[in-house]
Amino acid sequence: MVASRFQAASLVGAPSCPNAIAWSDENLIAVASGHIVTILNPASPIEPRGTIAVPTGKHYPIGRVEKEGLLSGDLLPTALSRDRKPCARSIAWSSLGMSPNYGCLLAVCTFEGCVRVFRPPFCDYSTNWVEVADISDMLYDHLAKMNFVEIDISTSEIPSNGVSKGKSAEDDLPNSPTCKIFKPVVLKQYKRRRVTVVTEINSPADSLEQHISEPRHAEITSSRPTHLSILDSKTSRKTKLTKLGKNKMGSCTFPLLTSKEYAACSALLSSLVVTWSPLLCSPSNRSFPSSDDPVKKYSILAVGGKSGKISFWRISAPQCYSIEHSKAPTGVMFLGLLQAHTSWVTAVSLELLISNSDPQVVMVTGSTDGSVKLWVGNVEELSKLSKASKVGPFVLVKEVVHENIVPISVLSVVLPAQPVDKMLIAVGKGSGSFEIWTCDTSNFKLDKAGCHDAHVYAVTGLCWSSDGLSLYSCGQDNYLRSWILRGECLSEVPILSNFPGQTGSHEVPDALLSCLGVVASPGNLMVAMGSKGYWESNILLSLKQYEDPYKPLVVWDILTALLIFKDSVPKYVDYLLGRWLSTTFLDGQHSDYLPLGEVLTLSSKSFSEVPSRLLHLLNIMTRRIILSEMKAEELNSSVTTDTASVRHETVELGLQTLLGSERELRERLVGLSFAAFSSGSHSAATSSSQPESWSPLGVMQMEQWVVSNHAHVRNQLKVLASEVRKHTRIGGDSNAAKEQCMLCTASIPFESPEHATCQGAESIKGDMEKHEVHRCAVSMQVCPASPSWFCICCRRKVHKLAPEYLFKMSRFPTDFSSWKEASIAEKSSRPFCPFCGILLQRMLPDFLQSAQPV
Incomplete structure (x- = not known):
């Protein structure tokens, strides 16, 4: 429990990128702190509870460049980046259930452009997280197999309002009037790994350019050999075909590339941002999304890069869960590459849209060219893909391009429960301003709700609450701000609230002097560097959202807030719990305020008519709030024997409530066991014929x-x-x-x-x-x-x-x-x-x- 609203956590390194902090569905906080990703427990953030050492990036064999091209504008950023120490650039948690222990996986993208996926350790005495997938390795294998396919788009084919001004050298896209391809040359590396690099021949442009030039269609590159265009305005084809040099690495021979060619291939391997989709189900399960069959569950990992493309990876959930070891390796499948923008992809967000028709995945992307795009992918098509597809399931539905182009730094997207068919999009920019857009998900019509010059420097973090009523923003100007959305108007509100134990109105820690991200807890009552006001309504709304049995039950922030209130104003906690019990267990039959003891007595009479999820919530609240002074072992003994010697009436009523609620759940569990045993007792082959x-x-x-x-x-x-x-x-x-x-x-x-x-x-x-x-x-x-x-x-x-x-x-x-x-x-x-x-x-x-x- 915290006496102060702020707690400082010691980090090995300093955060150095936007959105450097992420809060998982299982209540863990990850911070990209330099060469270490630090895993924290928000209940006790004093010391790190897990670490990921950011590995040094690999140098993949692409080709070789002559000496005079090494210091050109195209390769100078690449040469300088190789001197950089390993450092985390982007981190993202998966949904609950993706790890072998039913926890979350963590994707980490480094400044060198490498992406890896990690899981929690299973060893009792290890804090180092375990790598389960190297996305960059798999991406290189795919690009080598398909000959580093990249489509040439001339300047005339790019909309004038989509050209980024003031781009760096690595932002340059191929700009050749003709389209060329590279012929594969199979090499043998010293590690005995089969690698494909390319030599160049001429070829006319094919229809893939047409797919890119049409703004409402998305093209996903195929694993089959496809055309690759590399800018070459100085050297003729005849000269280049005779200009293949040799660079011995064992028996390897690398093709000679121009600086622009090498930069274009390198951009395909340079990742910038990672994000996960929610947990998805295959279309064979008719009860979507309520089914939890791990065989048919998966998540999409989207990786945005410097080439303007986004790679998609389907990662399967484990078939069974274990706390000892992983019985099967993590299943990762490459789905394809999407040419999303003409410049760096700096922000990606994936949300699941459930409608009367087939479920869809809505993707919002942002780029350094200042554009924001909305894409829609069909969940059924994503499930059916068995290999990388040329025409992928994502379709561009909307694009927002501004005249004054400002790079997009961060995005935050939320689909609130109310109103239906509404999506809120917050777009943070490098100029320090952010925009709010509302999207009607029935027709994907976008309406601008406002633009706010919230920060002096770049916006480094945006975070919506789950109800879409509150927004937090932070920037490089060292400010963290809170906003309230009322209708179509967004207003700033003070972030300091009436939290018990607060010593003053200016209690802001030094950690905010380097504010590079803000995230909300699963219950949306706390953020990583601030707290939320309007406690009564927010606590009741947070408890209300957990009535959904498919939402992971993570109520740490609710309990923390209630325990702090219990120390200072215990009557207020009794009032809040009485309000919640009256609404959920008594259906709001009593409009007048009733004492907590009386509400507990009345609620106990309706346990048989209450969903199991409400009984679970009641058990947690009873154990951790009403009976917080009693140890779990003592409570279990009291509940089992139905005898306890207590002094306070509220504690005695709490014990009786816990006894009745847990007995109700135990009877349901015993009844299911008896029924399953009776149904399958006469068939010895039941377990084998019906494995599910x-x-x-x-x-x-x-x-x-x-x-x-x-x-x-x-x-x-x-x-x-x-x-x-x-x-x-x-x-x-x-x-x-x-x-x-x-x-x-x-x-x-x-x-x-x-x-x-x-x-x-x-x-x-x-x-x-x-x-x-x-x-x-x-x-x-x-x-x-x-x-x-x-x-x-x-x-x-x-x-x-x-x-x-x-x-x-x-x-x-x-x-x-x-x-x-x-x-x-x-x-x-x-x-x-x-x-x-x-x-x-x-x-x-x-x-x-x-x-x-x-």
């Missing part, structure tokens, strides 16, 4: 739990338990419920679903030595010796994951057919806690990185 169906474990332990809680469980559960009892008698496995201790092989009786104690074995001293072990929160079986999933909220361990349907249940099923249908239809895929609904993770030492969604 969920198979339960520990039904014998669950049956014993029903017997011991016979007075409390529902009649439907008793009926399901009797069905299980019949099948177990037919199977004749009467010892299925007996378990043995892994340390002494003594038997372990079933006494509690939380913990277990073996009956013990006689020690050397002659006394009985007993061992305490944990039980799986899902199966109630004793957890094996291998690492188990761990819930950071309720401190329980999980070895067998809960079925998907548990997290989507809208109420307690009332008939046996509903139980059977639900248990067969869903599989276990996402590692979420059955009682808290948050992401499970591996239990790590305190000094290592660990995401804290609560």
